Amino acid sequence: MRLIGKEEVENIAIGAALLGTGGGGDPYIGKLMAMQAIEEHGPIKLIDIEELADEDMVVPSAMMGAPTVMVEKIPSGQEAIESFKSLEKVLGKRIKATMPIEAGGVNSLLPLALAATVGLPVVDGDGMGRAFPELQMVTFYLNDVSTTPMVLSDEKGNSMVMNTINGLWAEKIARTATMEMGGSVMNAIYPMTGRQVKDSSIYRTLSLEENIGRTIKEAKTKKRNPINEVLNLLGGYKLFTGKVIDIERKTDGGFVRGTAKIEGLEKNKGENCYLDFQNENLLAKTDDQILCMTPDLITVLDTETAMPITTEGLRYGARGTVIGIPSDKKWRTPKGIETVGPRYFGYDYDFRSIEELNDRGEK
Amino acid sequence: MRLIGKEEVENIAIGAALLGTGGGGDPYIGKLMAMQAIEEHGPIKLIDIEELADEDMVVPSAMMGAPTVMVEKIPSGQEAIESFKSLEKVLGKRIKATMPIEAGGVNSLLPLALAATVGLPVVDGDGMGRAFPELQMVTFYLNDVSTTPMVLSDEKGNSMVMNTINGLWAEKIARTATMEMGGSVMNAIYPMTGRQVKDSSIYRTLSLEENIGRTIKEAKTKKRNPINEVLNLLGGYKLFTGKVIDIERKTDGGFVRGTAKIEGLEKNKGENCYLDFQNENLLAKTDDQILCMTPDLITVLDTETAMPITTEGLRYGARGTVIGIPSDKKWRTPKGIETVGPRYFGYDYDFRSIEELNDRGEK
Structure with missing residues (x-):
């Protein structure tokens, strides 16, 4: 205690x-x-x-x-x-x-x-x-x-x-x-x-959440890159860096559903990333590649401050870095995937883990 | 008991x-x-x-x-x-x-x-x-x-x-x-x-319901007019006699709403009666006169058999007699009218009792 x-x-x-x-x-x-x-x-x-x-x-x-x-x-x-x-x-x-x-x-x-x-x-x-x-x-x-x-x-x-x-x-x-x-x-x-x-x-x-918050704050104090620090902590992936250029969002049946379009910056220049959400982010993809899918975690961090941006907070012009984190292994069981995998949310994809989808040494 | x-x-x-x-x-x-x-x-x-x-x-x-x-x-x-x-x-x-x-x-x-x-x-x-x-x-x-x-x-x-x-x-x-x-x-x-x-x-x-059923059955056995007998029992009014020529009905928000149009027969020949319902019959009127309004009771009886016809049972061609019955006096209080009167159901009328509306000695 x-x-x-x-x-x-x-x-x-x-x-x-x-x-x-x-x-x-x-x-x-x-x-x-x-x-x-x-x-x-x-x-x-x-x-x-x-x-x-x-x-x-x-x-x-x-x-x-x-x-x-x-x-x-x-x-x-x-x-x-x-x-x-x-x-x-x-x-x-x-x-x-x-x-x-x-x-x-x-x-x-x-x-x-x-x-x-x-x-x-x-x-x-x-x-x-x-x-x-x-x-x-x-x-x-x-x-x-x-x-x-x-x-x-x-x-x-x-x-x-x-x-x-x-x-x-x-x-x-x-x-x-x-x-x-x-x-x-x-x-x-x-x-x-x-x-x-x-x-x-x-x-x-809750301890992990506290640790995430402290890691981001301390990285800033120590002039280190907070996004990299937090990705190290969580075993996560930097999926895409860009600027929000379009956002569709509607409240429907008790949920907020929508898609955000993010135009690539830095090494993602020339690409677009599409983020689908239903209250939570469910699928991130570029024009030709899936980057991460539910139940693995997809979050947008403010590229400057590393502070998380909620779906309601996504605004035109916001500079964001999309990160992905492997979900708990309980979600990767057959019953887990049936309950929260891509098909439950209406996507015609089998679940593929973020590790599998991002096998490009970028971790 | x-x-x-x-x-x-x-x-x-x-x-x-x-x-x-x-x-x-x-x-x-x-x-x-x-x-x-x-x-x-x-x-x-x-x-x-x-x-x-x-x-x-x-x-x-x-x-x-x-x-x-x-x-x-x-x-x-x-x-x-x-x-x-x-x-x-x-x-x-x-x-x-x-x-x-x-x-x-x-x-x-x-x-x-x-x-x-x-x-x-x-x-x-x-x-x-x-x-x-x-x-x-x-x-x-x-x-x-x-x-x-x-x-x-x-x-x-x-x-x-x-x-x-x-x-x-x-x-x-x-x-x-x-x-x-x-x-x-x-x-x-x-x-x-x-x-x-x-x-x-x-x-x-329940005793009254039993009495209504028995009255209708006995009238038929004794070759008396069952509609008249039941109106005597209830202090009700014969409002309109005719044939159903149109019926609109939709299930909406948990209710069945609609209107039936009844073309007059016998002494109502040349007139039409319109019956509005929301699960129950709420308003009966002719082209130029309101006959009865909620909370007073409006029921359609089969003209031949005197058996009540529900809103689901209303069919094109059915011969019906529309009757009206004064509601219990609890409903005719200000709170009663506020709760179930015509304005609650969206009609732009003040409540008028069936006695008042049918002051033509037809009881």
């Missing part, structure tokens, strides 16, 4: 935005909420997955909805607390800890704000190791952890407890309810025992 | 279709389910509202969704039982009785099937005295009875418990969830004490 204060939250926010592959919402809102909760209630206890007892009840907390809506409809924090109280009643058990469901901007940080407010520890792990747009796209699901009972709460005071036959139904029903409830809600979801967390989570995500 | 067997169910089905004002779903499905439940479990206990103890917990049971979907997606009966079990768990109390939420085809009869199966009595009353398309359109709502906690269950095994800040939010969220869950679900809704049932219900609806 260690304590997380404001400086750690600053770093986690940067790392979460990077692992968030463009999605997961603007980390700024989550950061503000976590900061304020720390100011009011003191630092947050971060516990390692190994510290959980097998019978402890752990409940991830997450915001659901289109990131573009989240930005305009800031949660009060009360929704998350209400969701947890309702779920404790349904489960008939005390919840011992919370954790992020994903490594994505706002959803890495909201569990910290909740934890500080209600005095629970946060587990150092998550269910994606990155961000994904749908509820069943978690490693918990790959291990047959039930998505429900889950609770959705909105800022107006409406809530619902759902029990569904599987995670796909949970996603379908919760998504439409979320739209009706104003476009974003707080979920208490995937209630798990400590044993299930140990078997099905991605480990030490 | 009295026992309800198959003959009573036959008559109730006819009366429910008539009071259902074209909506509430095909009574045939509800009748089959109630009949089968009686065969398996014996007759159903019908209790008067006055027989309830003030502290008894009563939970109405209803199907929600577009009637056109209900006809094709027959409930198994298990959904209603699951909804009741879940709600008992949430309430922490045993449910003592069920009742219909509305006097409409399928929704008058499904509570009978549920009651027979689980061995609960049915309360002789309902929350509309007719049928209406939305969850908050009940006299319980006029008395500030909370719509939630409510439970929705589908035939696949998905369910949700909702808590909303008011009945309008319950309607909004449950309606979209219903669409996602396949277009129709079973609800356990408006949990009430015996005291609340006494204060806010419409009394003896």
Whole structure:
């Protein structure tokens, strides 16, 4: 166990935005909420997955909805607390800890704000190791952890407890309810025992996020190249450097979908890169070559500052470096690829790993 | 208390279709389910509202969704039982009785099937005295009875418990969830004490439905005019007699909306009648005169047999007699008119009662 204060939250926010592959919402809102909760209630206890007892009840907390809506409809924090109280009643058990469901901007940080407010520890792990747009796209699901009972709460005071036959139904029903409830809600979801967390989570995500943030900041202080430093840390690839020259984006069925076109600069001069996203970046390609595909991570960093740019933050003229990072091996299993691979998102490609696609010594 | 067997169910089905004002779903499905439940479990206990103890917990049971979907997606009966079990768990109390939420085809009869199966009595009353398309359109709502906690269950095994800040939010969220869950679900809704049932219900609806069915059948046996007999029983008006010559109908947002055009016959020769519906018939008018408007009841009876015709049953060439019946006085209060009057449904008319509109001695 260690304590997380404001400086750690600053770093986690940067790392979460990077692992968030463009999605997961603007980390700024989550950061503000976590900061304020720390100011009011003191630092947050971060516990390692190994510290959980097998019978402890752990409940991830997450915001659901289109990131573009989240930005305009800031949660009060009360929704998350209400969701947890309702779920404790349904489960008939005390919840011992919370954790992020994903490594994505706002959803890495909201569990910290909740934890500080209600005095629970946060587990150092998550269910994606990155961000994904749908509820069943978690490693918990790959291990047959039930998505429900889950609770959705909105800022107006409406809530619902759902029990569904599987995670796909949970996603379908919760998504439409979320739209009706104003476009974003707080979920208490995937209630798990400590044993299930140990078997099905991605480990030490928050520590990794913190490390990413610190690495980028320190590289700048030491006048070293922050993008290269962070790629070394993550075993990642520099895929493309250029300037955003076109961006199509629409909010549709609870998601933000679109494509960004990036015109090459430096050694990519003369080429174009196309980045497809559905909340998160899913596919990066040039005119004649695929560079990286889901579930491997695709993130755009500001070429100057190395700060991650979310899909909402992509603007005409922005100078970005597209990086790719190998996904956790849990995602590269047959069930993992079926759940979050390119075909699930409608691409007519078999999954090929970033290592395979970028076998050109550029790592 | 009295026992309800198959003959009573036959008559109730006819009366429910008539009071259902074209909506509430095909009574045939509800009748089959109630009949089968009686065969398996014996007759159903019908209790008067006055027989309830003030502290008894009563939970109405209803199907929600577009009637056109209900006809094709027959409930198994298990959904209603699951909804009741879940709600008992949430309430922490045993449910003592069920009742219909509305006097409409399928929704008058499904509570009978549920009651027979689980061995609960049915309360002789309902929350509309007719049928209406939305969850908050009940006299319980006029008395500030909370719509939630409510439970929705589908035939696949998905369910949700909702808590909303008011009945309008319950309607909004449950309606979209219903669409996602396949277009129709079973609800356990408006949990009430015996005291609340006494204060806010419409009394003896099932007995009235039975009486309507018996009156129509007996008139035919005695070679008397069944339409006149039933109008005498209900204090209703014969509004128009004719032949359906056009019908527009679409399923939209969980509702069936449309208009039927009826060409006059007999003393209405040379006139046309237009019938607007949204699941239920809402407005009847001729080219130059309004005949009846919601919340007063508008029903089409087969001119030959006096059997009620639902909006799904309206077919080109059908010979129908449009009748109108004054609504319960609870609906004619300012809050009643605000909730179910013509303006709620988008008509630019103030409510005028059928008595006022048909002041031509034709009763």
